[in-house]
Amino acid sequence: MPKDIEKKLIHHITEHSRPLRIMHICGTHERTISKYGLRSILPVEVEVLSGPGCPVCVTPTIDIDFAIAIAKSGAVVASFGDMMRVPGTNGSLFDARSNGADVRMVYSIDDAIELARNEPQKDVVFFGIGFETTAPANAAAVLRGLPKNFSILTSHKLVPPAMEVLIKDINVDAFIAPGHVSTIIGTEPYQPFAQKGFPIVVAGFEARDVLLSIAMIQQQVDNGVSKVENAYPRAVNTQGNITAQKIMKEVFDIVDSEWRGIGIIKGSGIGLKEEFEQWDSAVKYYEIYETVRNAFSESRSKSKIGMPDCMCAEILTARAQPSQCPMFGNHCTPKKPVGPCMVSLEGMCYNWYKYNIRSDKN
Ligand code: SF4
Numbered sequence: 001m002p003k004d005i006e007k008k009l010i011h012h013i014t015e016h017s018r019p020l021r022i023m024h025i026c027g028t029h030e031r032t033i034s035k036y037g038l039r040s041i042l043p044v045e046v047e048v049l050s051g052p053g054c055p056v057c058v059t060p061t062i063d064i065d066f067a068i069a070i071a072k073s074g075a076v077v078a079s080f081g082d083m084m085r086v087p088g089t090n091g092s093l094f095d096a097r098s099n100g101a102d103v104r105m106v107y108s109i110d111d112a113i114e115l116a117r118n119e120p121q122k123d124v125v126f127f128g129i130g131f132e133t134t135a136p137a138n139a140a141a142v143l144r145g146l147p148k149n150f151s152i153l154t155s156h157k158l159v160p161p162a163m164e165v166l167i168k169d170i171n172v173d174a175f176i177a178p179g180h181v182s183t184i185i186g187t188e189p190y191q192p193f194a195q196k197g198f199p200i201v202v203a204g205f206e207a208r209d210v211l212l213s214i215a216m217i218q219q220q221v222d223n224g225v226s227k228v229e230n231a232y233p234r235a236v237n238t239q240g241n242i243t244a245q246k247i248m249k250e251v252f253d254i255v256d257s258e259w260r261g262i263g264i265i266k267g268s269g270i271g272l273k274e275e276f277e278q279w280d281s282a283v284k285y286y287e288i289y290e291t292v293r294n295a296f297s298e299s300r301s302k303s304k305i306g307m308p309d310c311m312c313a314e315i316l317t318a319r320a321q322p323s324q325c326p327m328f329g330n331h332c333t334p335k336k337p338v339g340p341c342m343v344s345l346e347g348m349c350y351n352w353y354k355y356n357i358r359s360d361k362n
Pocket residue numbers: 309310311312315322325326327328329332333337338339340341342343349
């Protein structure tokens with residue numbers, strides 16, 4: 001793989017090698033790292049950990065159960081394709097569709113709105129997942145005005161509050177900050193982590209971007225400093241996308257939210273403000289939600305329900321690698337995924353399987 005610039009970066013990283021545990025929080029970074037085999041060419045002391053950066057993977061089972069229950073009640077559930085294949089307590093949205101529920105695949109909230117407008121006799125629910133990157137499109141759609149027969153099941157997550165938990169629970173020295181998320185939030189929200197002693201570098205998605213961010217982190221550590229640096233200035237600035245932040249504030253309140261593998265993180269999610277509650281699936285389908293919640297809390301086991309042997313929870317928090325899961329590559333493959341980390345194109349299991357990676361050094 002190495003071209004000239006990548007070769008130079010690898011040489012630089014190797015020359016300055018020291019024990020470092022660097023975590024990224026981005027499914028696209030994992031794809032780049034796996035595709036180019038970057039872990040295998042880094043010095044053994046430099047570990048690159050995969051954090052909870054795959055939006056499909058971190059969506060908790062209870063939200064999937066809620067979407068399935070809504071679909072079974074007769075509404076249309078419009079979802080991204082990956083999300084349809086993730087198992088809930090009793091099967092996936094895809095399974096619900098096979099059993100007669102009306103579940104449709106969409107590529108955006110606008111597709112789902114068009115569906116609602118074209119079929120006004122049906123109630124349409126859009127399953128909104130993802131990080132700060134995808135939420136502004138939903139906020140903009142709400143402000144443009146939504147049809148009466150439409151609502152949003154909001155399961156979005158915010159990255160900085162999750163980092164607060166990660167620095168307490170995981171042995172990590174530094175972060176490669178997510179490029180896409182940072183285009184929206186800017187680099188400012190990472191300052192508190194730098195002040196606590198964690199070097200942070202925002203990275204783009206080419207192999208050279210990731211290698212550069214590692215070299216920059218090493219340099220900070222060598223110089224005994226921890227600060228926020230931007231290695232992706234072609235897309236990210238300090239303040240982020242002010243317009244996107246403004247419309248998100250207009251439409252959403254910050255709420256506590258559950259992450260698969262981590263549990264409930266304070267202030268890590270968003271919910272529609274009261275003035276927009278007529279389009280909030282959690283309000284519109286409150287009774288269904290209560291039924292799902294009660295059933296769920298009876299048999300709760302930290303987001304492992306429906307796939308008890310799946311190690312996604314451990315993988316999302318860098319406590320295990322895909323190849324440590326006994327089902328990896330045999331009972332669990334992209335064609336027949338058992339857990340979300342093998343479903344999503346941004347999942348660590350999917351990428352390790354696709355690029356034939358069996359350990360962090362091959
Ligand atoms: S290989 Fe499959 S079962 Fe194992 S952790 Fe990954 S997604 Fe879960």
